[in-house]
Amino acid sequence: MAGLSRxxxxxxxxxxxxxLTDAELDLLEGQLNHILDQYAILARLDTSAIxxxxxxxxxENILREDEVRPSLPTEAVLANAPERDGDYIVxxxxxxxx
Amino acid sequence: MEDLVxxxxxxxxxxxxxxxxxxxxxVEAHLAVAERQNHALNAWLxxxxxxxxxxADAADARLGAAHAAGPEALAALHPLTGIPIALKxxxxxxxxxxxxGSRILEGYRAPYDAHVTERxxxxxxxxxxxxxxDEFAMGSSTEHSAFGPTANPWALDRVxxxxxxxxxxxxAAFHVPVGIGTDTGGSIRQPAALCGIVGMKPxxxxxxxxxxxxxxxxxxxxGPFARDTRDAAALLHAVAGRDARDSTSAPxxxxxxxxxxxxxxxxxxxxxxxxxxxxxxxxxxxxxxxGVEAAIRAAVEALTGAGxxxxxxxxxxxxxxxATYYIxxxxxxxxxxxxxxxxxxxxxxxxxxxxGNYLRTRGxxxxxxxxxxxxxxxxxxxxxxxxxxxxxxxxxxTLIKGDFDALWGxxxxxxxxxxxxxxxxxxxxxxxDPVAMYLSDVCTLPVNMAGLPGVSIPCGxxxxxxxxxxxxxxxxSEAALFELARGYExxxxxxxxRSLEPAELRLADDPSMLTPAARAAALxxxxx
Numbered sequence: 313m314a315g316l317s318r319x320x321x322x323x324x325x326x327x328x329x330x331x332l333t334d335a336e337l338d339l340l341e342g343q344l345n346h347i348l349d350q351y352a353i354l355a356r357l358d359t360s361a362i363x364x365x366x367x368x369x370x371x372e373n374i375l376r377e378d379e380v381r382p383s384l385p386t387e388a389v390l391a392n393a394p395e396r397d398g399d400y401i402v403x404x405x406x407x408x409x410x
Numbered sequence: 411m412e413d414l415v416x417x418x419x420x421x422x423x424x425x426x427x428x429x430x431x432x433x434x435x436x437v438e439a440h441l442a443v444a445e446r447q448n449h450a451l452n453a454w455l456x457x458x459x460x461x462x463x464x465x466a467d468a469a470d471a472r473l474g475a476a477h478a479a480g481p482e483a484l485a486a487l488h489p490l491t492g493i494p495i496a497l498k499x500x501x502x503x504x505x506x507x508x509x510x511g512s513r514i515l516e517g518y519r520a521p522y523d524a525h526v527t528e529r530x531x532x533x534x535x536x537x538x539x540x541x542x543x544d545e546f547a548m549g550s551s552t553e554h555s556a557f558g559p560t561a562n563p564w565a566l567d568r569v570x571x572x573x574x575x576x577x578x579x580x581x582a583a584f585h586v587p588v589g590i591g592t593d594t595g596g597s598i599r600q601p602a603a604l605c606g607i608v609g610m611k612p613x614x615x616x617x618x619x620x621x622x623x624x625x626x627x628x629x630x631x632x633g634p635f636a637r638d639t640r641d642a643a644a645l646l647h648a649v650a651g652r653d654a655r656d657s658t659s660a661p662x663x664x665x666x667x668x669x670x671x672x673x674x675x676x677x678x679x680x681x682x683x684x685x686x687x688x689x690x691x692x693x694x695x696x697x698x699x700x701g702v703e704a705a706i707r708a709a710v711e712a713l714t715g716a717g718x719x720x721x722x723x724x725x726x727x728x729x730x731x732x733a734t735y736y737i738x739x740x741x742x743x744x745x746x747x748x749x750x751x752x753x754x755x756x757x758x759x760x761x762x763x764x765x766g767n768y769l770r771t772r773g774x775x776x777x778x779x780x781x782x783x784x785x786x787x788x789x790x791x792x793x794x795x796x797x798x799x800x801x802x803x804x805x806x807x808t809l810i811k812g813d814f815d816a817l818w819g820x821x822x823x824x825x826x827x828x829x830x831x832x833x834x835x836x837x838x839x840x841x842x843d844p845v846a847m848y849l850s851d852v853c854t855l856p857v858n859m860a861g862l863p864g865v866s867i868p869c870g871x872x873x874x875x876x877x878x879x880x881x882x883x884x885x886x887s888e889a890a891l892f893e894l895a896r897g898y899e900x901x902x903x904x905x906x907x908r909s910l911e912p913a914e915l916r917l918a919d920d921p922s923m924l925t926p927a928a929r930a931a932a933l934x935x936x937x938x
Binding site: 316321324325326327328329330331332333336340343344346347350351353354357359362363364365366367368369371374376384385388389391392393394395401403404405406 | 518519521522613614615628654657658660727729730732733734736737744748751752753754755756758760761763764765767768769770772773774776778781782784785786788789792799801802803804805806807808809811844845848859860861885
């Protein structure tokens with residue numbers, strides 16, 4: 313498995329929405345490649361006939377009645393919002409322009 | 411008063427019921443020690459004296475009413491009624507802080523109680539406060555907390571393990587008899603081992619995670635810390651069981667046997683006779699400290715002497731555990747931590763547009779280890795790399811789980827292994843090398859990958875520091891695991907190391923002692 317270039321590290325940071333400094337990107341380039349080197353051991357495993365495991369307990373189709381229940385009080389939920397307007401959370405504009 | 415904190419919860423239960431001691435007295439005694447020593451240990455991120463005393467008074471009212479109503483009412487009380495407890499600071503308590511050790515949740519107030527908090531309130535346990543942890547439970551030393559490291563009560567220059575290091579240190583230091591942690595790759599068992607106490611990660615699905623800050627959702631599980639097996643089992647009993655609000659919590663009955671572990675040491679040890687235990691050879695890893703290996707081998711000898719049958723077994727895919735874990739856990743974390751966007755709650759920094767806000771909020775809110783894991787996870791899930799990393803790791807996970815299943819098929823009662831390849835390490839020594847830190851969990855993380863229960867119990871000292879013995883069981887075998895652990899505890903009840911208290915605990919009483927953060931800085935300075 314090929315190593316990560318500095319440009320790729322910056323690209324992944326952008327995908328993850330992490331604003332990183334140049335110093336952080338420099339450090340991460342070395343550290344991530346060192347960690348990825350450890351992953352190379354997995355290439356030794358023949359997994360062509362092995363199904364993936366996403367979780368370990370065999371529970372399926374956990375159903376419940378669809379009934380009206382009290383939810384959290386609006387005030388309790390909105391109390392943590394960085395910016396609010398009455399009963400609304402203020403969010404930045406997503407669509408630019410007029 | 412000080413003597414009260416030396417008692418286990420089951421030793422406090424009698425005097426609480428007879429009225430000889432009140433929950434308020436117990437809580438006052440524990441708070442006094444915790445408040446005095448937190449400067450030197452930094453085990454607690456918050457201690458809520460007023461709330462704790464109000465809860466203690468409510469517990470005393472329940473105990474008093476039960477006392478008046480007679481023996482049946484007293485017997486119906488849970489063993490932990492009126493008992494002080496610590497919660498890792500990722501468990502929601504309505505109205506209280508819940509930082510998960512991160513700046514990004516500084517100032518956040520939980521709008522509701524977690525399931526485990528509700529359960530603890532139901533039985534009348536008294537929450538003293540919230541304990542320190544590696545940020546978002548990512549770490550093995552509690553050094554990755556945004557609020558400074560925690561010191562190990564056995565040696566203040568050393569880490570308590572992690573990520574639940576605050577709860578482990580608080581229990582070891584007699585600030586509480588019991589505490590709650592979470593374990594994604596070893597975060598209960600490894601700090602239990604390094605602090606010389608008991609800690610269990612239950613089967614995946616045993617305890618509802620409603621109201622817990624998520625790290626890696628296919629691995630995270632909540633569990634107990636205590637200074638002996640009976641208290642740990644009682645705490646698991648209190649919080650385990652189905653909860654409709656966590657669809658991964660299993661509808662499997664919680665055995666009352668958890669409340670009935672043998673009282674007598676001899677009777678407990680007798681239960682070891684004829685038990686078939688597997689000793690996985692791959693867990694005696696390269697780089698394991700000789701003193702740790704010696705303590706584990708001595709424990710094996712003691713178990714054999716008590717009539718257990720210990721056989722060498724193999725878990726052939728163990729060597730793939732670390733790589734598999736460090737793909738799966740960061741991948742899940744990168745998705746879970748996408749919610750910290752600075753819009754609905756938590757730390758928020760504005761910078762131009764929506765993308766700018768995200769970048770600045772997350773870039774300034776998360777610490778170095780969390781950023782590293784988000785980067786790893788995002789990369790492993792990104793277009794073109796998914797098959798090579800994430801899917802490959804999920805397939806390796808099948809093989810790792812299969813190794814354990816094969817041994818359960820052969821009828822083993824449990825597997826025994828070291829919990830950690832080393833004793834508590836010095837602060838700072840693994841911070842510059844993430845892979846060295848990740849290796850701390852090499853003996854514990856396969857158990858999470860397979861969804862199994864595992865318990866760590868003290869089994870002696872190496873260089874004056876505690877060593878943990880890990881018992882791993884088949885799914886839902888927590889009660890049987892605790893019976894084995896109680897057996898070993900009974901067997902070694904008169905061992906000299908059993909009666910030792912954490913060696914540097916007295917130093918933590920000194921108000922002029924350095925804080926762990928100052929200590930870590932001094933150690934780092936001396937290293938250059």
